[in-house]
Amino acid sequence: MNLETALQKLKEKGYKRTRQRERILEIFVKQDQYIAAKSILKEIQEDFPGVSYDTIYRNLYLLTDEEILEATELGGEKHFRLGCDTQGHHHHFICTDCGKTKSIEFCPMESINENLKGYDIENHKFEIYGKCPVCS
Amino acid sequence: MNLETALQKLKEKGYKRTRQRERILEIFVKQDQYIAAKSILKEIQEDFPGVSYDTIYRNLYLLTDEEILEATELGGEKHFRLGCDTQGHHHHFICTDCGKTKSIEFCPMESINENLKGYDIENHKFEIYGKCPVCS
DNA sequence: ATTTTATTCGTAATCATTATTATTTCGAGA
DNA sequence: TCTCGAAATAATAATGATTACGAATAAAAT
Known part of the structure; x- marks a missing residue:
């Protein structure tokens, strides 16, 4: 943006x-x-x-x-x-050194096959932490 | 435990x-x-x-x-x-009303197929938020 | 230009968390 | 059981992030 x-x-x-x-x-x-x-x-x-x-x-x-x-x-x-230019919902890899991020298109909610009947899902969080190529 | x-x-x-x-x-x-x-x-x-x-x-x-x-x-x-009795690594559904949780066996890191070459992954977080059957 | 209203400034309060030091308690060994 | 040294706690105080608030200012609408 x-x-x-x-x-x-x-x-x-x-x-x-x-x-x-x-x-x-x-x-x-x-x-x-x-x-x-x-x-x-x-x-x-x-x-x-x-x-x-x-x-x-x-x-x-x-x-x-x-x-x-x-x-x-x-x-x-x-x-x-x-906000990312990437259209739609996505997640992030976040570098714990410099804070830079990389978008992750994969969303675990699409793949999850757990029985959550009766649970009213409102939100979720998926983040991967580590060192980016520059910092590692 | x-x-x-x-x-x-x-x-x-x-x-x-x-x-x-x-x-x-x-x-x-x-x-x-x-x-x-x-x-x-x-x-x-x-x-x-x-x-x-x-x-x-x-x-x-x-x-x-x-x-x-x-x-x-x-x-x-x-x-x-x-700590959960559930052996090994897992995630949680967390009720935003009462705080009670349900273990999620599924781990997104097993299914992810994103190119993260060069990235040194140290950690990740996956949590689902919402209302449990009692609170919803 | 004047008025209206959102926004900012300056500062203080709040809230979670961490740190400090003196005191107390645990528990191993006499 | 008693004593002793290490570990843990109590009683603050300090820190750091965040929020709150009244007075002053600045944007934009008339």
């Missing part, structure tokens, strides 16, 4: 276009990996010395709700990344 | 048998579900008004290291459950 597409999405929903939001999105567009909130804060502070965590988290959650970002929990911290 | 088996495992490794440890294990033996650290603390405080979080966490991590407990992250909090 590029910057303009994301901003367009927000505009359609009636959200304002602020410098901070643009800057946050720019960071994600530039980096194809999961990023922690505090890293975002640090980078934004170069342009906006006064940004608060409130702004960061509010926007990260907003962008996640609008499906512009995807979130996951890594090492006790929430991490975010730009 | 029952209480005696767990205590035996600890003894073999040279860990002391303390009332607090016993009590923590009892709680897990009684409840077949993921439990948050703070719930454990609350329950233990009925018997030991002075227990500290330090004791709780130290023991939860110790028990996890000794493979008596299993850990996962739910809603930003670490949760623990007694």
Whole structure:
């Protein structure tokens, strides 16, 4: 996803276009990996010395709700990344060193043959962790 | 796993048998579900008004290291459950209401056919979330 | 330009988790 | 049973991530 597409999405929903939001999105567009909130804060502070965590988290959650970002929990911290171009549902390999990811098209829910009668399935998580070719 | 088996495992490794440890294990033996650290603390405080979080966490991590407990992250909090009787590697359905779980024998890593050449796989997570038959 | 309203700033509070130090308890051996 | 050293605990305090809130600001609608 590029910057303009994301901003367009927000505009359609009636959200304002602020410098901070643009800057946050720019960071994600530039980096194809999961990023922690505090890293975002640090980078934004170069342009906006006064940004608060409130702004960061509010926007990260907003962008996640609008499906512009995807979130996951890594090492006790929430991490975010730009939604993938890959169409449709998929999963990720996540490098535990650099945070870069590789899409996994395979979804275990398609292959699972377990008896889950009576269980109301709402969601699932499948992630593979390790070192990417660069880090290993 | 029952209480005696767990205590035996600890003894073999040279860990002391303390009332607090016993009590923590009892709680897990009684409840077949993921439990948050703070719930454990609350329950233990009925018997030991002075227990500290330090004791709780130290023991939860110790028990996890000794493979008596299993850990996962739910809603930003670490949760623990007694290791399953189910032998070997497996996954879980987790009820988002009551926290009870059902073992899933199927492991996606056996079926995955994605090209991950060059990637050093260390770990993976597969969990299904939803409502169990009782809660749905 | 003015008004409306979302958004941000600045800061403080909260919550889970980890760390510290003095004290207590376990349990092995005398 | 008693003593002793190691291990474990209690009682905080500290940290780090996240959330909350009132006042100030900035975007966009009129």
